[in-house]
Amino acid sequence: AQSVTQLDSQVPVFEEAPVELRCNYSSSVSVYLFWYVQYPNQGLQLLLKYLSGSTLVKGINGFEAEFNKSQTSFHLRKPSVHISDTAEYFCAVSDAEEYGNKLVFGAGTILRVKS
Amino acid sequence: DAMVIQNPRYQVTQFGKPVTLSCSQTLNHNVMYWYQQKSSQAPKLLFHYYDKDFNNEADTPDNFQSRRPNTSFCFLDIRSPGLGDAAMYLCATSRGVWGEQFFGPGTRLTVL
Numbered sequence: 001a002q003s004v005t006q007l008d009s010q011v012p013v014f015e016e017a018p019v020e021l022r023c024n025y026s027s028s029v030s031v032y033l034f035w036y037v038q039y040p041n042q043g044l045q046l047l048l049k050y051l052s053g054s055t056l057v058k059g060i061n062g063f064e065a066e067f068n069k070s071q072t073s074f075h076l077r078k079p080s081v082h083i084s085d086t087a088e089y090f091c092a093v094s095d096a097e098e099y100g101n102k103l104v105f106g107a108g109t110i111l112r113v114k115s
Numbered sequence: 116d117a118m119v120i121q122n123p124r125y126q127v128t129q130f131g132k133p134v135t136l137s138c139s140q141t142l143n144h145n146v147m148y149w150y151q152q153k154s155s156q157a158p159k160l161l162f163h164y165y166d167k168d169f170n171n172e173a174d175t176p177d178n179f180q181s182r183r184p185n186t187s188f189c190f191l192d193i194r195s196p197g198l199g200d201a202a203m204y205l206c207a208t209s210r211g212v213w214g215e216q217f218f219g220p221g222t223r224l225t226v227l
Contacts, residue, residue: 004157036218043119043205043218044158090157101213105157 002027002093004106012112015083021076021109023091030096033074034103035065038088047089050074051096061085086113118142119219121206127225128196136191136222138206146212147189149181150205152221158205164189165212193224201226 003026013019025031032051036044048059055067065076074091091106120139128134138147145166150158162171164183178200180192193200203223207216 009155041124041220043121043220044207044216045218046215049215101209101216102160102163103158103216105159107155107157 002031002095002104004091004093004104006089006091006106006109008109009107010110010112012114013081015113015115016080018079019077019081019085019111021089021091021111023074023076023106025072025074025091025093027072027095032094032096032101033065033067034092034094035059035063035074035076036090036092036105037061038090038108040087044090047076081111081113083113083115085111087111119206119208119217121204121219121222123222124220125223125225127227128193129227130198131195134193134196134224136193136204136224138189138191138219139187140206140208140217140219141187142208142210142217143186144208144210144214144217145186146209146214147183148207148209148216149189149191150207152203152205154202161191196224196226198226200224 005024007022034049035047048057050057050067058064088108088110090108092103094101122137148163149161152158161175182190203221205221206219209216
């Protein structure tokens with residue numbers, strides 16, 4: 001079964017600084033990868049996804065992620081964060097060879113942007 | 116705006132007292148999902164409906180049931196809530212099993 005590891009439970013960063021949130025998944029089989037953001041008391045919103053093609057994926061709000069198959073990683077990056085980026089970020093994976101888009105989530109990383 | 120709505124947003128129940136959580140959608144998506152998210156943990160899929168076909172995850176406790184009376188609505192029934200069932204319950208929908216999943220705001224369940 002798939003599993004997802006988000007290496008940092010919390011990441012504090014100053015406003016306008018770059019940030020990277022790390023995500024590793026367990027299996028080297030064909031996968032689909034996702035990053036979701038969750039603001040307080042809200043549901044999950046899709047930031048970006050990798051299904052196939054270019055390994056560098058651009059998403060909403062200036063975020064991007066790079067799929068690295070050899071390292072089974074899908075790290076999320078933003079070159080300059082804003083206060084409004086403070087939220088919890090979840091990495092998720094689904095097995096592309098298994099019927100149904102069953103998402104397996106990581107435990108989440110809380111991004112705290114300080115002024 | 117098309118959306119996924121969950122009611123109530125906060126639910127308090129007593130140990131062993133049945134509770135029902137509600138999800139509705141205006142997206143006309145044919146797949147609906149229920150996830151359980153315990154404090155500081157990842158969301159975990161409980162089950163999903165593909166149209167009227169119910170798909171239970173192997174490790175979902177029997178205490179959890181679901182109903183989907185029509186395309187728009189899906190209910191999560193917890194027959195005898197225990198303290199360990201306190202969590203955020205997230206509903207999601209997608210167009211087809213490979214479509215993007217759209218999440219509702221969640222219902223936070225407290226068990227006293």
